[in-house]
Amino acid sequence: MPTSDSSDVFSQIHIDVARNATDDFNLFHDRNRWLRINRNPFNGPIALGFQVESLLEHKVFLHRKLYKENKLIRDKNLRFSNYQFSFVNAVKPGQVVSVDIKPSKFKEDPETILSNRITVKSDGELALLGYKTESKFALFLTIPxxxxxxxxxxxxxxxxxAGSSFFLKRKYITTSNAKNFLCGSLVDQDAFFDPFKNKVVFPEIFPCSLISSALLEKAVLEKHDFERNPLVYMSHKISIDRSYLTKLKSGEALYILIRQIPPEPKKDGIGSAIESPYHYECYGLMEDKTILYRALISLAPLEQIVNTLK
Incomplete structure (x- = not known):
């Protein structure tokens, strides 16, 4: 079912709030520094990839509630929430964002999953394309x-x-940052937080969104030139363990581990014409080393994308 809303429009203040809540200092989102990016085709700042995914997370949440699918998720112990999305185009401030969720598909063979195909459009143009899936086991990085x-x-x-290829970024989870991230993502924070009822439920995408900050910090350490060689997201593949997410408390440390990995085998479809060495294996670990989420993140140089559009 289509779940679009004419009020789903990101403004620059939404982008600023989301990037400040996650410490994302990417030039693409900066109202002043976007001009420094070499051959930037977007003519202005653009929304964060995780910010858009947070909006679609909430749209799926409303879809599950409307069709009473949460009972099925509980009964079948579908504890993992999985996101698999390709980034097709940027979402810009002032554009109307629409999220189309196809009817849910449930199957138990060979693996029990509940899945929806999702498209996100910005002013009618395709921006994101992929799937949101609930499963018993992680669909990505199954054997970390x-x-x-x-x-x-x-x-x-x-x-x-020391002794590994993993980069470590430590972030502290706070309800204030999560609330701000939701507001920046056009999501009502009352769906997750209610101080009068002592309700604290961290949204799925928020801790994952801190991957961007970790990637940027890693790039700074490696002296990457953000102006001459800007990178943009090509795809996200994320598996989040909801049973551990419910145990996440404000003030706790989240340890984000990242390492660069070889690219996946080339496939047909969106982005197939672009080959990039920027592929990362990412984990979000809690204090006791519990894996809260695992993710495969792919980026590509902006220059390669611009060249494919010629």
Whole structure:
């Protein structure tokens, strides 16, 4: 069913709030610094990828509630929430964003999943395309290869862990940042937080959105030139464990581990003409090393994208 709303329009203040809540200092979202980006075709700031995904997360939440699918999710123990999206175009301030959710498909063979195909358009043009899926087990990075690091709190923040290729970024989860991120994503924070009822439910995408900050910090350490070689998201593949998300508390540390990995085998479809070495394996770990989420993130140089559009 289409779940669009004519009021779903990002303004620059929404972008600023979302980027401040997540420490995302990417030039693409900055109202002043976007002009510094080499061959920037967007003619202005653009919305954060995770910000748009947060909006569609809430649209799916309303869809599940409308069709009474949460009982099925509980009964079948579909504890993992999975996002698989390709970024087709940018979402700009002032454009009307529409989210179209196709009817849910449930199957139990070979694996129990509840899935929806989703398209996101901005002023009628395709921006995101992919799936939101509930499952018993993580659909991505099913067998994580995490070495024994010892206590993560003992490792320096914003640095490579000695003896490994993993970069570590430590972030502290707060309800205030989560609320601001929701507001920046055009989502009513009352759906997740209610101080009068002692309700604190962190949205799924918020802790995942901190991946952007970690990637940027890693790039700074590696002296990446953000102006001459800007990168944009090509795809996100994320699996979040909701059973651990419910245990997340304000003030807790989240340890984001990132390492660069070889690209996946080339496939037909969106983005197939673009080959990029910027592929990352990402994990969000809680203090006890519980894996809250795992993600495969792909980026491409803006120049390659511009060249494919010629």
């Amino acid at each position: 290869e995490l070495p024994q690091f010892g206590a993560l709190s003992q490792h320096p923040d914003r640095s490579f862990i």
